[in-house]
Amino acid sequence: xxxxxxxxxxxxxxxxxxxxxxxxxxxxxxxxxxxxxxxxxxxxxxxxxxxxxxxxxxxxxxxxxxxxxxxxxxxxxxxxxxxxxxxxxxxxxxxxxxxxxxxxxxxxxxxxxxxxxxxxxxxxxxxxxxxxxxxxxxxxxxxxxxxxxxxxxxxxxxxxxxxxxxxxxxxxxxxxxxxxxxxxxxxxxxxxxxxxxxxxxxxxxxxxxxxxxxxxxxxxxxxxxxxxxxxxxxxxxxxxxxxxxxxxxxxxxxxxxxxxxxxxxxxxxxxxxxxxx
Numbered sequence: 001x002x003x004x005x006x007x008x009x010x011x012x013x014x015x016x017x018x019x020x021x022x023x024x025x026x027x028x029x030x031x032x033x034x035x036x037x038x039x040x041x042x043x044x045x046x047x048x049x050x051x052x053x054x055x056x057x058x059x060x061x062x063x064x065x066x067x068x069x070x071x072x073x074x075x076x077x078x079x080x081x082x083x084x085x086x087x088x089x090x091x092x093x094x095x096x097x098x099x100x101x102x103x104x105x106x107x108x109x110x111x112x113x114x115x116x117x118x119x120x121x122x123x124x125x126x127x128x129x130x131x132x133x134x135x136x137x138x139x140x141x142x143x144x145x146x147x148x149x150x151x152x153x154x155x156x157x158x159x160x161x162x163x164x165x166x167x168x169x170x171x172x173x174x175x176x177x178x179x180x181x182x183x184x185x186x187x188x189x190x191x192x193x194x195x196x197x198x199x200x201x202x203x204x205x206x207x208x209x210x211x212x213x214x215x216x217x218x219x220x221x222x223x224x225x226x227x228x229x230x231x232x233x234x235x236x237x238x239x240x241x242x243x244x245x246x247x248x249x250x251x252x253x254x255x256x257x258x259x260x261x262x263x264x265x266x267x268x269x270x271x272x273x274x275x276x277x
Contacts (some may be wrong), residue, residue, distance in 0.1 A: 002027060002076050012039045013052070013228060019082065024215045025073065028224060029080040030056070034261070036248045038131060043253045049079040051265040052226040057081050058272045059192065059225040065277045066191045068184070070221040071211070086211030086222045090126040091135070093181050095119045095189040096205040100231065100238070101245070106134065106153050113238075119189055121182050124149060133158055137178060180219055184210055188221055195275045196232060204231035227268045242268050 004027055005020030012035045019025040030052035032044045053075070060072030060081075073082040096103060099114040103122075123135040125146065133146040134156075148156035185208055193203040207230070209223035227243050234240040242264045250257050 002082055012042070013226075014224060017080075024085055026083050026085045027076055027080050028056075028083050029053075030224070030226070034228070034244065034247050036244070041247075041253075043247070043258060045258050045262045045265075047262060048265060051269040052224065052228070053079050053081060054269040055226045055272045056224045058275055058277075060221075061277050062191060062195060062275050063188060063221060066187075068187050068191060068221060069218060071213070083222070084220070085214045086220065087214055088209060088211040088222060089177070089181070089219075091181070092124040092126065092132065092207055092209055093185040094122045094124065094205060094207050095185050096122070097189075097193065098202070098204045098233075100204060102149055105150050106147070106156065108152055119186060121185055123178070123181070130158060177219075181210055184208075184219065184221055188225075192225075192230075198276070199271055199274065200235055201271070202233045202236040204233055206230045227265050232268070 002025070003020040005018035007015060008018055008026065009016045013031050013033050015029045015031065017027040017029065019027055030049040032046060032048040033042055034045065034048060035042045057072070057075050060070050063070050064072060071083040071086055073084060075081045097116055097119050099107070099110045099116070100112050103120075104110060104112055124132045125135045126132055130146065130148075132149060134149045136145045136147060137143075138145060144161050146158040146161060147153055148158060150156075185206075188208055189203070189206050192206060196203045206225075208221055208225065210219055211222040212219050231241065231243050231245055234242065246264055247253075247261055250261070
């Protein structure tokens with residue numbers, strides 16, 4: 001059983017509530033907001049929370065069916081699902097199959113559309129003051145380097161940091177945690193990539209966040225997986241994209257433009273509903 005208790009956190013597109021009936025469970029509610037540019041641009045459309053929760057629930061059900069550990073317990077209502085409470089790792093993990101988006105800013109030598117034979121995994125540390133910099137580990141010298149995520153690598157170096165094991169001490173992770181995150185991210189991407197490929201849709205890239213179960217300590221996939229967290233190109237064609245990138249590229253959020261965006265999110269929720277679990 002579930003009942004909304006105190007509000008634990010509120011982000012740009014979701015709220016996280018304490019489940020008043022248990023100490024180890026939270027309720028994740030999707031809002032109708034869509035944002036871009038670190039939240040600088042924000043709009044709303046009716047049904048967005050429903051489409052996001054529908055998408056997240058189906059994705060987590062799919063991951064569970066394939067044995068990928070995650071925090072999902074079950075749906076609560078149209079905009080909310082139940083999840084195990086996690087101690088979140090303050091790092092966004094991005095898996096890329098195709099070069100596009102911000103990757104091209106960091107690597108201007110790479111042509112858009114280049115396909116990576118093995119998915120490329122990147123880490124972005126959640127440091128608001130530095131706009132979530134790219135984290136690169138130098139395995140030879142055992143250093144961790146932070147770079148401006150929106151500049152070419154040759155120009156974007158910010159600083160060197162010391163890796164630690166305790167996330168309470170620093171968001172910069174040690175080698176063991178980093179490798180475990182890579183494994184979770186690659187497995188998650190593989191399952192979702194295959195599910196989309198079955199519908200002739202290319203999963204271009206995917207962002208996930210992970211955390212440790214507060215009860216068991218197990219590292220699992222957390223947060224949400226919605227149409228905000230990936231790029232998907234039907235038929236492999238960027239011109240047919242259905243994800244949040246449409247909003248990012250929108251010159252102006254006119255009524256007609258937002259109507260198209262809403263239809264895209266509704267379509268994605270419908271397609272995800274066809275994933276074979």
